[in-house]
Amino acid sequence: xxxxxxxxxxxxxxxxxxxxxxxxxxxxxxxxxxxxxxxxxxxxxxxxxxxxxxxxxxxxxxxxxxxxxxxxxxxxxxxxxxxxxxxxxxxxxxxxxxxxxxxxxxxxxxxxxxxxxxxxxxxxxxxxxxxxxxxxxxxxxxxxxxxxxxxxxxxxxxxxxxxxxxxxxxxxxxxxxxxxxxxxxxxxxxxxxxxxxxxxxxxxxxxxxxxxxxxxxxxxxxxxxxxxxxxxxxxxxxxxxxxxxxxxxxxxxxxxxxxxxxxxxxxxxxxxxxxxxxxxxxxxxxxxxxxxxxxxxxxxxxxxxxxxxxxxxxxxxxxxxxxxxxxxxxxxxxxxxxxxxxxxxxxxxxxxxxxxxxxxxxxxxxxxxxxxxxxxxxxxxxxxxxxxxxxxxxxxxxxxxx
Amino acid sequence: xxxxxxxxxxxxxxxxxxxxxxxxxxxxxxxxxxxxxxxxxxxxxxxxxxxxxxxxxxxxxxxxxxxxxxxxxxxxxxxxxxxxxxxxxxxxxxxxxxxxxxxxxxxxxxxxxxxxxxxxxxxxxxxxxxxxxxxxxxxxxxxxxxxxxxxxxxxxxxxxxxxxxxxxxxxxxxxxxxxxxxxxxxxxxxxxxxxxxxxxxxxxxxxxxxxxxxxxxxxxxxxxxxxxxxxxxxxxxxxxxxxxxxxxxxxxx
Numbered sequence: 001x002x003x004x005x006x007x008x009x010x011x012x013x014x015x016x017x018x019x020x021x022x023x024x025x026x027x028x029x030x031x032x033x034x035x036x037x038x039x040x041x042x043x044x045x046x047x048x049x050x051x052x053x054x055x056x057x058x059x060x061x062x063x064x065x066x067x068x069x070x071x072x073x074x075x076x077x078x079x080x081x082x083x084x085x086x087x088x089x090x091x092x093x094x095x096x097x098x099x100x101x102x103x104x105x106x107x108x109x110x111x112x113x114x115x116x117x118x119x120x121x122x123x124x125x126x127x128x129x130x131x132x133x134x135x136x137x138x139x140x141x142x143x144x145x146x147x148x149x150x151x152x153x154x155x156x157x158x159x160x161x162x163x164x165x166x167x168x169x170x171x172x173x174x175x176x177x178x179x180x181x182x183x184x185x186x187x188x189x190x191x192x193x194x195x196x197x198x199x200x201x202x203x204x205x206x207x208x209x210x211x212x213x214x215x216x217x218x219x220x221x222x223x224x225x226x227x228x229x230x231x232x233x234x235x236x237x238x239x240x241x242x243x244x245x246x247x248x249x250x251x252x253x254x255x256x257x258x259x260x261x262x263x264x265x266x267x268x269x270x271x272x273x274x275x276x277x278x279x280x281x282x283x284x285x286x287x288x289x290x291x292x293x294x295x296x297x298x299x300x301x302x303x304x305x306x307x308x309x310x311x312x313x314x315x316x317x318x319x320x321x322x323x324x325x326x327x328x329x330x331x332x333x334x335x336x337x338x339x340x341x342x343x344x345x346x347x348x349x350x351x352x353x354x355x356x357x358x359x360x361x362x363x364x365x366x367x368x369x370x371x372x373x374x375x376x377x378x379x380x381x382x383x384x385x386x387x388x389x390x391x392x393x394x395x396x397x398x399x400x401x402x
Numbered sequence: 403x404x405x406x407x408x409x410x411x412x413x414x415x416x417x418x419x420x421x422x423x424x425x426x427x428x429x430x431x432x433x434x435x436x437x438x439x440x441x442x443x444x445x446x447x448x449x450x451x452x453x454x455x456x457x458x459x460x461x462x463x464x465x466x467x468x469x470x471x472x473x474x475x476x477x478x479x480x481x482x483x484x485x486x487x488x489x490x491x492x493x494x495x496x497x498x499x500x501x502x503x504x505x506x507x508x509x510x511x512x513x514x515x516x517x518x519x520x521x522x523x524x525x526x527x528x529x530x531x532x533x534x535x536x537x538x539x540x541x542x543x544x545x546x547x548x549x550x551x552x553x554x555x556x557x558x559x560x561x562x563x564x565x566x567x568x569x570x571x572x573x574x575x576x577x578x579x580x581x582x583x584x585x586x587x588x589x590x591x592x593x594x595x596x597x598x599x600x601x602x603x604x605x606x607x608x609x610x611x612x613x614x615x616x617x618x619x620x621x622x623x624x625x626x627x628x629x630x631x632x633x634x635x636x637x638x639x640x641x642x643x644x645x646x647x648x649x650x651x652x653x654x655x
Contacts, residue, residue, distance in 0.1 A: 003520055223506055223524060224517040226495075230503055233492040240452065240490070242478035242507040242567060251515055 008217050011300060015213055019206040022046055023196045030193030034326065037318060040311055043186055043199030047270045048310050050205040051263045054212045056290040056302030058259020061219060062252045063288070064297035065228035068121065071284050072113065072129035075136040076106040076257040078279025080264025082140070082148055085274050088156045092164035093174050095183065095204070095269040102265025103258045110257025114250050121235070133281040140276035153275030176269050178204060183269055201270045208266060209303075212259060217299060219255070228252050260287075289355075293362055295369030304370050309355065316351040405430040405571060405603050406451070411460030413446055413627075420446040421457065422627035428571070428620075433597055433604045435614045438624035439648055444607045447624070448575055451605075452484050453477040465570065475512050483564035484573045488580075489556035491563070493549035497540060500548050500559055501531035504566040530566065538562040538592075554585035558592065565596065572596075574606040578613050590616050615639070623647060 004012070018025065027041030040046070059073050080102035087098040117128040140148040148154065158168040168174055176183045183201035190196075219225045230238050231245045238245050268274055277283075286309065294305025324340045324347070331339065346354045366373045406428040413421040420443045428434045438444055449455040450462060453474040462469050469477050478484075492500050505527045510516070522528075535541045538558045543551065551559060557577065564572055577593070578586040590613055597604060597617070608614050614621065614635070621638045623630040625647040631638065638644055 003523070005520075005522070218518050218520070221520050221522070222517045223510075223519065223521055223527075224515060226499060226503065226521055227506070229495060229499075230492050233494040234490055236486075237490040237492060237563075238503075239474040240478055240484045240486075241504045241563065242475050242512060243503070244473070244475045244512040247513040247515075251517075255517075 004217065005221065008221065008299070012210075012214060012217065015300070015303070016210060019050070019210060022049075022202075022206070023198050027194065027196055031195050032193065037323070038315055040315060041196065043184075043197055043202050044270075045310065045314050046199070046202045047205050047266075048314070049307050050202065050209045051266045051270070052287070052290065052306035052310055053303040054205075054209050054266065055260055055263035055287050056294070056306040057209075057212050057216050058256040058263070059287045060256075060291050060296060060298075060302040061216060061228075061259070062249075062256035063291055064302070065220070065225060065232060066249050066252050067232035068118070068249060068253070069126045069288065070117070070129040070253070070256075071126050071281060071288065072117075072133035072136070073256065073260050073287050074279045074281070074283035075113065075133055076110055076260035077264040077267070077283065078136065078140060078274070078276070079109045080106040080261030081268045081274040081278055082154065082264075083261070084265040084268035085154045085156065085272070088162075088174070088176065088268070088272060089154070089160040090163065092162060093156065093176055094164070095176050095178055095265075098176075098269060099208075099262065099265040102261045102268070104261075106261025106264065107254055107258040110254045110261075111250070114253030114257065118246060118249050118253065130281060130284075133279065133284050136279050137276055137281065140279055148276060149274075151276065153273055155273040174272070176201075176272050205266050205270065208262060212262065213299075213303070220299060224248070224251070289359055293359060293369055295371030298369070298371040301369050301371040308358075308370070312351055312355055312358075316347055316354055317349065319347040321348075403430050404428060405465055406605070407461075407463040408447075408451075409461045409463075411447075411450060411457045411462065413443075413450065413455065413457045419627050421450070424460070424624075424627070424629055426622055426629060426632070428603060428605055430570075430603050431601060432619045433593075433606065433617050434620045434622070435606045435608055435618035436622045436624055437608060437611075437614055438630075441626075442624040442647075443627040444624055445575065446627075448484075448573060448607055451477075451573060452482065478567070478569075479507075479512060481570035482573060483567055483569035483571070485557075485560050485564055485575060485577055487576045489553070489560040491548050491551075491556055491560050493547075495548055496544070497546050497548050497551070497559060498528075498531055498535065498544040501535055501544075501563060501566060502527050504563045505530045505534075508567045534562050534566045537565075553581065554588060557581070557585070557589060561592065561596070565600070565602075569602065571603045571605060574604065574608075576608055576610075577606065578608070578610055586610065586613065589613075593617055 023041050023046070026046060027039045029035035029039050055077060063069055083105040084098035084102040087101045091097050113132050117125055117132065120128060142150060156174040158170055158172050158174060160174070181200050183204065186197050186199040188195060188197050227243065227248045231248055235245050264278070290305035290309050291302045292305070293308060294303065295301025321340060321344060324343060325336065328336045328339050362369060404427040408424055408426040411421050411424040424447060436444055436447065446455065450457050451469065453469060453472050453476070456470060464480055464482060467480065469480065492503065509527065532541065532544065535544055540555065540558060540562065543555065548559065578589050581589065593604065594617065596602060606617065618635055620632065621635055622632040623638065623644050630643050630647055631641055633641070
């Protein structure tokens, strides 16, 4: 089926199941309970998981396979978003042209930026992409204000041209849709104290993630993917084996830029607005962290990394002092206050501190990211089981000898 | 017939005349060794041949076509493969994958955007790669990580990768440098076997006289950027100029 190895097919099936059942899986705690704030199963956050997952999958095709570390990939996220908004302003609120244009335009930007940046490798490549990130932000923020809306950004208005759609009544808000199905529409399911939300936008983004993930598997297992790993491993040998590394890396750069464009287009489809901060260089740094945290060069790693970072950003940042007091109310007053004081800097707005510490721990102890971590745990369990079996065997085999 | 013609090649680095009017012909299907003391210009000459350096003057023709000004990968695609002094392989990839890459280069050229076909479906490439691995006696190591191979095996793999491209000229840069005697002898045997079994020209740059005299049919002695003599191994052995270049002025004592 789908021309894949068994292992990859299983991974794809697991990812599919997780995406389909995410509204349940991410909402394990009943409404109103103390733990309910750890629920992540609301549409806004689930959409972000999926969109940043796509962004990180694409980034991993460049960074994970070729080793070229770009600090400018949020440019393509932003370009994709602006392209999508303009499609919604000029053509239709249907998300399909918006997403297609987001991919195409960001691909063109990636071709130009990649062609220039890839004249150098290693740290110099990274610095050039960083310079592009800074310039792109400046362009979006001020220089190109007529196109980008400057500081305030852009959003579709009722009075926009929109040649394919019927005109909207003045004052009404244009809503992104897929042939009439609004992105923001959702179906709520109540089971006991649990409330599950199934959002149209989320499932459309999830389908895009699945397609992106499937394509990424194919690229990883293709001769092209092998060449990209060869670029990372030894460019000298590649050159002297009659292979030109440059078009390979450029192709990887453009493909990953198009992934970022798709993510940007989906962001606009889910929430019809864009501002220049989307392409600020810290956003580029974020996708680097997602990829490394999850496991650069692995298939599923970037998705896990994106999920973890977005989860922390949204959940840890929501914890405040009174919630901490609620957790530790059973401790003696002095100890309770001490503990709250110690933990307080790491929650709320301080979630970056927690993230930073986790990131450092992972890079130092698990250079292969979360994927390596889970593999190590898996191996440990298997060894324990094997030892158990061996013991059972040896005790059985020795018994008759006694 | 000469497959490689080097004419009046000069190369200067600042005050150093690295190559001083070098003229050299390599005859097709021979093993030609280039020897000389340190700093004689052997590596510079090799780097000119593979496109890493462009000489100040002169011409280098391979099979009637100039190689000057072409990128290393283009020269490789013309039929010149190079083995490095320290083996250059793809350390992060498996031995079989290492061997498949030159097979792809041989079949598809310098660039091919083959991003959706699966590697495992490339039966001809896999068969070709496994065939060469068997020739190199490395078939049972095909799933090993290339970086885990021994030094001698890395060398075999690198030579195999070059052969997989079916080059017309194989350039070897001190292929036995830093090797134990046993590995050196294995490499000599391997090269002799390659020479006997294939239509291939081998140019070898070497320090180790044992290797040179066991393999070469022609020898050029390079000293201070100039070819001193070119002759058969037997004549080179006792040549006074060679002894002088290697041992210095007082060679007669």
